[in-house]
Amino acid sequence: MKEIAPARGVWPPAATPFCADLSIDFERYVAHCKSLLADGAHGLAVLGTTSEANSLDLAEREGALERLVAAGIPAEKLLPGTGTPSIGDTVRLTRHAASLGVRGVLLLPPFYYKSVSEDGLFAFVSEVIGRVGRANLQIYLYNFPQMSGIAWSPALVGHLLKSFPKTVVGLKDSSGDVAYTSRLLESYPGFAVFPSSEALLLAALKRGAAGCISATANTQVGAIRALYDGWQGADAENLSRAASAVRLLMQKFPLIAAVKAVLAERLRAPDWARVRPPLDPLSPAERKELAAELAKIAAEAPA
Amino acid sequence: MKEIAPARGVWPPAATPFCADLSIDFERYVAHCKSLLADGAHGLAVLGTTSEANSLDLAEREGALERLVAAGIPAEKLLPGTGTPSIGDTVRLTRHAASLGVRGVLLLPPFYYKSVSEDGLFAFVSEVIGRVGRANLQIYLYNFPQMSGIAWSPALVGHLLKSFPKTVVGLKDSSGDVAYTSRLLESYPGFAVFPSSEALLLAALKRGAAGCISATANTQVGAIRALYDGWQGADAENLSRAASAVRLLMQKFPLIAAVKAVLAERLRAPDWARVRPPLDPLSPAERKELAAELAKIAAEAPA
Numbered sequence: 001m002k003e004i005a006p007a008r009g010v011w012p013p014a015a016t017p018f019c020a021d022l023s024i025d026f027e028r029y030v031a032h033c034k035s036l037l038a039d040g041a042h043g044l045a046v047l048g049t050t051s052e053a054n055s056l057d058l059a060e061r062e063g064a065l066e067r068l069v070a071a072g073i074p075a076e077k078l079l080p081g082t083g084t085p086s087i088g089d090t091v092r093l094t095r096h097a098a099s100l101g102v103r104g105v106l107l108l109p110p111f112y113y114k115s116v117s118e119d120g121l122f123a124f125v126s127e128v129i130g131r132v133g134r135a136n137l138q139i140y141l142y143n144f145p146q147m148s149g150i151a152w153s154p155a156l157v158g159h160l161l162k163s164f165p166k167t168v169v170g171l172k173d174s175s176g177d178v179a180y181t182s183r184l185l186e187s188y189p190g191f192a193v194f195p196s197s198e199a200l201l202l203a204a205l206k207r208g209a210a211g212c213i214s215a216t217a218n219t220q221v222g223a224i225r226a227l228y229d230g231w232q233g234a235d236a237e238n239l240s241r242a243a244s245a246v247r248l249l250m251q252k253f254p255l256i257a258a259v260k261a262v263l264a265e266r267l268r269a270p271d272w273a274r275v276r277p278p279l280d281p282l283s284p285a286e287r288k289e290l291a292a293e294l295a296k297i298a299a300e301a302p303a
Numbered sequence: 304m305k306e307i308a309p310a311r312g313v314w315p316p317a318a319t320p321f322c323a324d325l326s327i328d329f330e331r332y333v334a335h336c337k338s339l340l341a342d343g344a345h346g347l348a349v350l351g352t353t354s355e356a357n358s359l360d361l362a363e364r365e366g367a368l369e370r371l372v373a374a375g376i377p378a379e380k381l382l383p384g385t386g387t388p389s390i391g392d393t394v395r396l397t398r399h400a401a402s403l404g405v406r407g408v409l410l411l412p413p414f415y416y417k418s419v420s421e422d423g424l425f426a427f428v429s430e431v432i433g434r435v436g437r438a439n440l441q442i443y444l445y446n447f448p449q450m451s452g453i454a455w456s457p458a459l460v461g462h463l464l465k466s467f468p469k470t471v472v473g474l475k476d477s478s479g480d481v482a483y484t485s486r487l488l489e490s491y492p493g494f495a496v497f498p499s500s501e502a503l504l505l506a507a508l509k510r511g512a513a514g515c516i517s518a519t520a521n522t523q524v525g526a527i528r529a530l531y532d533g534w535q536g537a538d539a540e541n542l543s544r545a546a547s548a549v550r551l552l553m554q555k556f557p558l559i560a561a562v563k564a565v566l567a568e569r570l571r572a573p574d575w576a577r578v579r580p581p582l583d584p585l586s587p588a589e590r591k592e593l594a595a596e597l598a599k600i601a602a603e604a605p606a
Contacts, residue, residue: 022390022430049416054389055388055413055415055416056389056391057387057389057392058392084360085357085358086357086360087358087580088362089361092360110357110358110580110581112357112451113352113357113450113581116582120582120583121581124580127580146417147417148415149452276390277426277429277430278412278413278419278420278424278427280419280423280426
């Protein structure tokens with residue numbers, strides 16, 4: 001079996017648009033995913049936190065992947081999230097994604113029970129890998145303790161890497177904890193670590209990061225791609241500053257709602273602003289403030 | 304349609320036994336549920352936290368309920384947990400449970416996204432109730448912020464009660480926060496509040512609580528039933544002390560693993576001690592310590 005190198009580059013966690021009845025708006029979804037790829041994304045980290053995947057039911061998650069592939073998006077450009085609190089549902093989603101030929105999957109820890117041990121988390125991942133039973137499966141651990149309540153500790157990452165060296169190949173770090181990212185990069189050279197913010201990307205690339213999986217790549221994938229391509233060049237600091245300005249502004253707002261508000265405004269498609277409960281859309285005042293601040297950043301940017 | 308009063312009494316959150324391959328051991332499961340009812344339980348709050356329901360996949364949760372009903376346990380004695388992070392899967396489990404004729408369902412808040420607003424949580428519950436579409440559905444909110452990361456605030460509970468007075472009829476409070484329980488009981492007379500510990504039961508009954516849904520009811524349902532029946536009698540303090548001693552000891556250990564360890568020992572069925580990842584069983588040293596401390600409590604009890 002051919003061994004495939006871990007993913008690298010800019011993999012936006014594509015936002016998921018909803019119709020008025022809260023079902024997925026597939027036409028907009030496919031168009032958005034294609035435009036992200038056309039604008040420079042190396043691939044798409046679909047069905048993660050920004051995609052509101054945990055607000056989709058299991059059948060919708062499977063259906064969304066199938067629609068993207070059927071619409072002509074190459075499966076090897078997809079890194080879907082498949083983590084759930086149970087071994088069974090995680091195996092179901094992971095097998096389904098693998099059967100479509102995706103590049104790999106992003107795996108949240110089982111996120112209901114808290115204060116679980118590293119042995120318990122190791123046993124969970126080990127059961128999932130064994131039951132999925134695909135030698136060429138690539139798993140990227142998804143670290144977002146602010147949401148999941150569970151962190152993949154560097155020691156546990158090391159244990160998993162040692163036990164499943166061809167399967168556990170990377171990690172998306174949404175913690176924003178630079179020391180954590182750095183520790184992983186120093187401890188495990190070749191492990192594909194993706195920070196979740198373009199504002200942390202330049203420093204992370206200098207330490208060996210694989211790329212970036214950022215919510216705000218939904219709205220500025222080109223700027224992030226330029227930074228990824230140019231990070232060793234003379235203009236790196238300017239590219240980083242430009243991408244970071246938008247990110248640092250947007251993360252002052254509820255981030256998923258802010259991403260969707262920007263897409264709604266830019267595409268003149270108010271429906272894009274819709275989120276699924278329990279999330280709320282931005283208030284009109286927040287939308288106005290965000291738009292004004294983004295316009296200010298655009299006006300200050302060098303031509 | 305006949306209106307059914309909210310549940311009252313002792314409703315153990317039945318533990319779920321697993322076979323060596325981690326599948327549900329239905330023979331033991333049915334026997335355990337029947338013995339809890341025979342020993343004094345008014346009904347069973349199956350498929351909650353203690354039942355490791357969030358470590359079961361959706362199909363298993365449905366299958367487990369069906370097996371209990373098929374085995375002759377009256378559906379009106381079942382209060383299954385049906386909460387998931389998504390509207391769709393929550394509606395699926397709730398409709399399924401309602402179709403079997405259960406007494407009501409326990410509803411966790413959507414527990415992936417954190418820092419969500421009360422409006423967002425209200426919208427979630429409102430969508431679930433609307434989509435389930437059964438006028439006689441009884442929902443008991445399930446408050447366990449230590450696990451779910453989300454609390455049902457008294458203000459939100461009031462909002463839900465006012466909007467869905469025949470549907471949102473009670474709450475299981477696993478927070479252990481006595482002030483919270485008291486505030487609900489004072490603010491919403493008639494609302495069926497169940498503390499999750501027999502050590503808090505006597506005080507809660509005096510304030511108007513409906514009963515108790517306690518993990519340790521799996522191991523001492525008779526003692527809790529005696530307290531529930533006798534709380535206004537001369538022996539109430541002694542009954543409370545007896546039930547509380549076991550509870551306060553067991554909650555010094557990881558509680559679900561401790562409950563299963565006690566059942567394994569008592570039923571001479573080592574398989575009962577098995578838990579699903581990410582949980583761990585008690586270590587041999589913990590099991591020994593727990594057994595010794597329980598024996599001490601039993602020896603000290605009045606004959």
